[in-house]
Amino acid sequence: MASRVRPAIATVGILALALTACSGSGSDEATDGPVTLEFWAWGSNIDKRVEVWNTANPDIQVNISAPASGADMPVRVLSAVRAGDGPDIAQAEYTQMPTYVSAGVLAPLDSDRKTLESAYSPTVLETVSFDDSIYGVPQDLGPALFVYRNDLFAQYGLTPAATWDDFRALAEQVRTLDGNRYLFNFSSIDADQFMGLALQNGAEWWDYSDEKWGVDIDSAQTQEVLDFWQGMVEDDLVSTYQTGSPEQIEATASGRVLGTIAGAWAPGPLLNQYPDTVGLWSASQIPQWDTADPRVFARGGSANVILKESPHYEQALEFITWLNASDEGAEGLVEVNKFTGALHGQEIDRTPPELMPEDTEYWPSATEAASKLVSVQWGPNTQVAFTAITDELGNAIEGTSPWADVLPKVQDIVQKDLAG
Amino acid sequence: MTTPTIEKSRARGGASAGTGGDRKGNDMTTAPSTKRVSLTRPHHLFAWVLIAPAIVLFVFVFIIPIIYSGGLSLMGTAAGSSAYGVREEVFVGLGNYAKVLQDPTFWTSLGNLVVYAAFLVPIMMLTSMLLALLLDLPRIGLRAFNRMAIFLPYGVPSVIAALMWGFLYVPEISPIYQLGEAFGLQFPTLLRGDLVMTAIINVVLWGGIGFNTIILYTSLQSLPKEQIDAARIDGCNEPRIAWYIKLPHIVPATILTGLFSVIGALQVYSEPQMLSSLTPAISSTYFPLMRVYRDAFAHDDLNSASAASIILALATVLLSLLVLGGQRLAARRNA
């Protein structure tokens, strides 16, 4: 995986070229004049917040761009940094934080520790802290909720499931309805969701102790979750369209799939994707294995990080603290439909989301879900695990390889990748 | 300027355009003992001036990156001892090659590639030949329009092609499935299971047939009119003309475009990559180059990606040498 000294080899190549091409010298030194910060982010609506900042701060201009999708962003940033071409600030999903940290490209933000500690709950700050240093300013959270079509639930007299056993029973009931309906779509591409489901059941996929990474994906807890979904798929109780494919969107738009598990951010994307369904959705807490000890996992959610190589550390920190941690920033994020990591944003009395104009319970349930978030240690190669899960779950769903192979294979791939 | 002799030589060149200018070129270089006037040094100099930009760019864009890639393929990373296991670069020799070759998914992806090429190339070439011959028939209506329609998809980027077909593959909203239903036919879902190969091949065929058809059609245009007219007067019908006169004429061009199709097929990645976001049936290692893409762009494992691509490049070179060698052998036997 990551390394920092590859330019050395490139330099050898360039020496060979010395006669035909001349290399320009880096001229990006910090000056007293106005600076421009490069900010790589894929999230929607953040550009609106950047505009607000830019108008108020003519001396620190921020240029936001999206050179890669969320999943590909870390690699994009890492190869750019290696080439001396990286941004000042990047958006990083919490799951991606260890990838950056173990690549050694992030600047610690401890100089702002006091501000951050007052703006965030300790659990949230923990997800961006490594070896006692803070490496990111949390932006939004994605505590998972079960989001469902309340019109269809009412029409067929269904109620959201409290436990996973209920969930299976409910799925069976939905299959008996007219119109070839499914309760839920289980897509192999939602690897983060599968990992979340395993974490909810007490699995811990990575741990870092004695200066060593350990991998424990092929565990009893994960297997239990996998067995559950194997049953659901094999008994045709869930559909298996690829999330984001026309098939999946059609199935949801036509009401053939009744619900989904999404982060608290769900209303925004759902509104964009299904604009004709305003008022037809509600949310409930996700099903539990043990209702006495409710646990919620996160889907998505990201922080802003500063790259070590940035010559504008001070300005970058000032900007991302304003954007995410300040009261003004948190209020702004709420305005653009984020469920903020900052406490202030969670405590604001907000109007129901546009998608669910009547649902005054939505934001309170999101806050409730956030309070039950399990604490997680993500690994330095989360993306490798995600691709492996997507591949192997896909193979199992398509019947190209047995379900029993999924976890051993993923475990093997992730472990080998870590060993280098 | 255009004297009859020039016309003739142009027509000759045209006729041999696909014929294997390559072979001729080799002949010319290996046996420069023809009656050509030997050139003096200034002429050499001018040739080098003309070719210099290509060589400089080639070194810059191909050679140095290849060397660099080779270097990367010998390196690896290991978790370092510094805080939080920051990775360090180490020399691993041929370790990455061994890793790739020992990985069963690599061999699966090669298997997929063979199946893909075995279906794609013959279908592509046969369809292109058929369409070219049809376009070349007398009394075909809307010839120009047909030609354009067939060629057009070649200009559509694969991201857009995958988007279009992605929708046309969904039974609930696809006009193809709706039409089938109207006739009582239930087409299978192409994006699932083993049929996904069909879905990929279709997208590539859709974009590629036009290019090959136009090349073959053009090659047909260079067939002397008198030859065909003579055949007609002799009472040959169109299918016989196509079979006995036109087809042999385009064989060389077909071999050339076929060779390029094979090379293109071995390098497939864009279409399946774009389609893979629509189905669980295309894994991240479905084709070898998808694996390279994944290692380089999602896993940040340039070392593995470099090793895999060098293995593939070597395999392609070897295959091409075999094809060329076989061709030469056949030619010698015929001679």
Next chain:
Amino acid sequence: MSTTSRTEERVHEDRLARERLVRSDGDRRPTPKRSTPLVHKLGGILPTIVLLIAVVYFLLPMVWVLFAATKSTGELFSTSAFSFGSSLVDNMVALFEYENGSFSRWLGNSFIYSIGGALLSTAVSAAAGYALALYQFPGKKAVMVGLLAGVLLPTITLAIPQYMLFAQLNITNTYWAVLIPISITPFGIYLSYVFARGSVPQELLEAARVDGSNEGRTFVSIGLPLLFPGLVTVFLLQFIGAWNNFLLPYIMQSKSELSPITVAMFLMLNRGGSEPVLYSVAIAGALVAVIPVVIFVLVLQRFGRLDLISGSLK
């Protein structure tokens, strides 16, 4: 066998009967006298039908885009494929307002990469192809083999090292980062070589030499004009290649103001991380992106340049 021939006979008679009724067949060529009427008929209609089916296949996705671009996200997934929706204007507005109105910029970038790249690579290919075809010089074979071996290398394998190299030279995030790599294409050089061999007679160069014309002037005043039709073809192929190129700009450019539409559309469809897939906007984008290609092909069709692809002349 026998059944088919019987059917053929029947068709044959049928055909004769009809021919008696309709004498004016609109045949422009003098029909060969002994050609059998059956084949004659099939020769006219069957091929047309087969071609028609092919054309429907090739145009179907395009026609689909035409209809789909008029639909709102809701309509896209609920109405029949070949019905018009109500949102063409909305989609176009959304498309051109997407990311602060970047789409027109991306479209412009696509043109810069395609036209600039095609011009550069045609020039490089023409010079190299001409030299390789018409000059004997030491090392020629090595150059030929080296350049042609480039065809065998998948561009994707070179993209990352190219990126690292270009970044060291500070040319990433400039138009050159994309234009330089696409200006050298082994296939283009090969085509130019074939054209030059086919269309520029060696004798002509020798005659020019005897007349005292220097090599440079011969190239410009005799070589290039003869090569021109072939170079148009190289240009066309390079244009389309650059228009469709995704990987190179994706790797080289991190600023979206330098992205071409392929990259922009890929990111539109693959935003990931809890973002919706903007199909209606992307489809509108697909429509707009295909229009220039249609015009380009039409223009070339009009000037008959497509016929030059294999380098042959009528």
